[in-house]
Amino acid sequence: MKAKVYTTLKSSILDPQGKTVERALSVLGFDEVKGVRVGKYLELDLEPGPIEEAEKSLKTMCEKLLANTVMESYRFEIDPEG
């Protein structure tokens, strides 16, 4: 069973890394880019089991370790076939 976790800085939080990527893209000529936000992407390999259990423990993992919930928001997807 696979899970994918995405974290992003909340929209009220400045994202200097994103700004830097945005400027670099503009220097390379990609002027169509109006904004960039950088986040984390995690792929987790989980023991097979009931999906409700996995959802519950993923939520706890995100709250406790994977995301800084003061500054970041997170979402996750579970793929039971993965």
Next chain:
Amino acid sequence: MKAKVYTTLKSSILDPQGKTVERALSVLGFDEVKGVRVGKYLELDLEPGPIEEAEKSLKTMCEKLLANTVMESYRFEIDPEG
């Protein structure tokens, strides 16, 4: 128009950050986690335009700047309504 870019280390490349997260999760009691890979997640805000153009320039952005194609693989999604 929004685009989402995901980069991950290729499976043949060691991921010490992922290993560290995996160990930390195990210490916290999440023994169902058998593996973790850490990647980047970027949200791009693009000027509206034809989706084929956007796909072409996103591919170039990834190859030139956003992903290190020697070590990382990438994929992206474009949401014209975003």
